[in-house]
Structures are given as C-alpha cells and as structure tokens.
Amino acid sequence: MVERLITDIGGLPAGAVPREEVAQLFWEKHMMAMFNVLRDKGVLNLDEFRRAVEAMPADAYRRSSFYGRRLDAIADLLVEKGLIDRRELAARTDEIVRAGTRDHVR
Amino acid sequence: MSGNAALRFAPGDRVRIIDLGKPGHVRTPTYAREKVGIIDRYCGEFENPEERAYGRVGRERIPLYRVRLMQCDLWPDYQGGSADTLVLEIYHHWLRPA
Amino acid sequence: MSVDHRGHDHEHHRDQAQGHAHDPHPTREDDDVALSEGEAKFLALKSLLIEKGVLTADEIRRRQETNDRGTPHQGARMVAKAWVDPAFKARMLADGKAAAIELGIEVTEAELAVIENTPERHNLIVCTLCSCYPRSLLGEPPAWYVSKAYRSRAVREPRQVLREFGLSFPESVEVRVHDSNADLRYIVLPMRPVGTEELGEAELAALVSRDCLVGTALPGLLG
Numbered sequence: 001m002v003e004r005l006i007t008d009i010g011g012l013p014a015g016a017v018p019r020e021e022v023a024q025l026f027w028e029k030h031m032m033a034m035f036n037v038l039r040d041k042g043v044l045n046l047d048e049f050r051r052a053v054e055a056m057p058a059d060a061y062r063r064s065s066f067y068g069r070r071l072d073a074i075a076d077l078l079v080e081k082g083l084i085d086r087r088e089l090a091a092r093t094d095e096i097v098r099a100g101t102r103d104h105v106r
Numbered sequence: 107m108s109g110n111a112a113l114r115f116a117p118g119d120r121v122r123i124i125d126l127g128k129p130g131h132v133r134t135p136t137y138a139r140e141k142v143g144i145i146d147r148y149c150g151e152f153e154n155p156e157e158r159a160y161g162r163v164g165r166e167r168i169p170l171y172r173v174r175l176m177q178c179d180l181w182p183d184y185q186g187g188s189a190d191t192l193v194l195e196i197y198h199h200w201l202r203p204a
Numbered sequence: 205m206s207v208d209h210r211g212h213d214h215e216h217h218r219d220q221a222q223g224h225a226h227d228p229h230p231t232r233e234d235d236d237v238a239l240s241e242g243e244a245k246f247l248a249l250k251s252l253l254i255e256k257g258v259l260t261a262d263e264i265r266r267r268q269e270t271n272d273r274g275t276p277h278q279g280a281r282m283v284a285k286a287w288v289d290p291a292f293k294a295r296m297l298a299d300g301k302a303a304a305i306e307l308g309i310e311v312t313e314a315e316l317a318v319i320e321n322t323p324e325r326h327n328l329i330v331c332t333l334c335s336c337y338p339r340s341l342l343g344e345p346p347a348w349y350v351s352k353a354y355r356s357r358a359v360r361e362p363r364q365v366l367r368e369f370g371l372s373f374p375e376s377v378e379v380r381v382h383d384s385n386a387d388l389r390y391i392v393l394p395m396r397p398v399g400t401e402e403l404g405e406a407e408l409a410a411l412v413s414r415d416c417l418v419g420t421a422l423p424g425l426l427g
Contacts, residue, residue: 002127002128002129003129004136005333007334008136008332008333010135010332010333010355010360011135011136011137011180011181011356011360013356014352014353014356014357017348017351017353017354017365017369018348018351018353019348022346024344027242027243029268029344030250030264031246032268033265033267033268033271034246034253034264034267036267037259037264038258041259043259045163047131047155048159048160048161050131050159051130051131051159054131066347068242071246071249074249075245075249078249078253083253083256084253089245089248089249089252092248092251093241093244093245093248095248096239096244096247096248100239101239102239102243102247133385135332135383137359137360149388152314152386170386177362180359184360184361185361185363186363186375187363187373187374187378187379189375189376189378190379191378191379192359192380193381193382194382195383195387195388196386
C-alpha cells in the first residue's frame, strides 16, 4: 500500500477554518513573481514544484507556513537541478541575516 | 491512447476512480479512490502531471475528465443534503467503466 | 525549514474584508517588519540566481507588475456583465478565459471554468491538494482558502464550513463542491440578488466580493 502524500488531506479531520485576513508581505509577492519567471523560462514547472512540496518531511510540512513552504520547495528543486548549491545558499542567507537589512540586496 | 475515440468516456457514463497504487506525484486524492461516479464532462487533453513532475515534459497528452460523485457515497457519515455532490478532475488512466 | 515569524501584530481585517468588496489583496509594506529568516533566504536565493545569470531583477519586477493586475474586482466585473448580458453569460459559462479576454482581462491559466449558482444548487471551490486558484484573474487567494482546515473540510463537510462563513442552505438545495485538483481553475457565478434591477454594471460589480467567487459568500450581503 502506497503511503498517502502529505498534501493529500481532503477529508481529514481539522478544526475551524482560520478566518483572519493575512496581508501578503512584499517579499512573498516578490517570490511568487520569481517563481513565475522560473516557470516561464522552463527552469522548473508547476508539477515539479508540487512534487518538491510533497517530498518535505511530514513534520516540516505540518509546521510550515504557506510561503515558507513554497520557498523551501523552490530552493530544494533548484539544488536538485544543480543550479544552486545548498551551502552557498545557507552562507548567503547568513550574510543577509547578519546584515539585518534588505537595502543593498534588491 | 491519445486521440482514440473508442476509449473516450462520455458525459453520463458511470466510472470507477481506481487506486493505481502508484508512488510519487499523483493528482488523484485518496478520498476519491475506489469510488464510483458519473462523467460530468470531458475537459480535453493535458500533459500527464505524473510525468511532468519528474522533468519529463512535452510528452503525450492524455484525456482529463470532470467526475461527479454523490457526497453520501464518499463519506459514510456525511452530514448534509442527500443531493449534495462533489466534482473533481481525473485523468483517463485512473478511470474504468463501472 | 522556513518558519513564519509573523505572529505579532495582525490587525483583524474581517469586517473590512467583507465590507470592501474589491480591495486588491492587501500587501503590507515590509519596512516596518524585521527581516525574517524566510525573507533572508528568499533574498539570498534571488541574489544567487541573478549572479548566475538564471534571471534578472528586471524580469522579476516586470512579472510582479503583471501579477498585480489580478484582483477580485476583475472577477466582479465579469459577474456583473453576465448579470446584465445573457449572451455574455452564455459565452462566459462556455469559456471563462475567452470571456475574460473580451473585457481586457488576461487570464493565463490553461482554462477558467465558470460555475453557475442556481436556486437549486450552490457551488463551493477548494483545492484540497495545494492552493490552485485563478490568480491571474483574482490575485492571491485568501489565507483561509489555502489553510489546511479549509482544504481538509470543504470536501467532507461543506455545509458546516459554509456555516462558519455565515451561509446555510436548506437540504433541498444541492451543495456542490469542486476540487480544483488538476488543470482547470474555477470561479463561481453567483445569482444576481433580488431588487438590483435598477443597478448598472459598476454598481452590480460592487456587490460581488472575492468570497462570492469562491462560494463562501453571497453578493450584496454583509456579515
């Protein structure tokens, strides 16, 4: 018997639907645009992206946020395709966290 | 298989959504597997996401159908109207005549 | 794993969301928000991809401008026109994408399926497997639409979910749920409210909120 995909949650028990409107942050909007550009260029496709989300460890999926999950899946895919290296991504992320500013990056 | 009209389902046909028992990326939700419904409409042919998800793009297009199910058939404890329905999109290879 | 540290100062926009029928999906300016780990990772990823020549900052910016054109108001315009023009309504039900293009709205998804509410049937849209939504038409979906609770429960107990949104229907009305699980994207064409015969298209569009297009609200009703 094949294990159920982590995203395959239709019909599973759950609590109340959270109704709070949550404003999309600028970086999240920017990331969606970047994702669209990568798709348009044929670097990755939507189905690969969904597959990458499904490959997340179940615990990480449950605790993840919507945009955090998307970011992790995009990064995982780009590593898989050999376009970026996980260590250089971690190093660059650290640099930015330590700088504590987004000014020079955009 | 693509373009073979003899294998095509028509609206109103009774179909079973089977469980292919296939690992990896699929778009057939577990809740709908091994359920019987009716073809709502033929949606056209699309690339198979089970192929595209692994970088195999530009391959054969396969028929996609909207399949309609009765909610009381899907959920043993369904709380709602007896006429309530659910419609979802199923690729050809997940369907058998019922 | 990217964790959302944004638990702090949400305003409760619930009343505003229902009252402002077609505000574009609100984006917080992030100048007042501390740099989160998620944003830092995104900025790192973006800068690496630019350095490696995979894409340019300009391409991202241009695509973002295109994406910004998606708002619920575009969907509301289509509904209003369908209410006043039966021939347009027929075209919209046959091919939502072509109908949108008639109004100068560029829908980029493969197909836009328009599902009509009737006195006998109320429709509700969900994507149980992820968050499929007609973004090029409507912009980003609301947080509740992509929540695990909605994705799990909308298919199994739609009437209970609808009650949470303040809607209930007699058992004689069929509630039909559409799981947007493959290539089509959906909007609901709600029924025109009674007593709106004198209203023009723009006024009619103002009655149609984002949630009306998903099936969790009815036009012209607040709260």
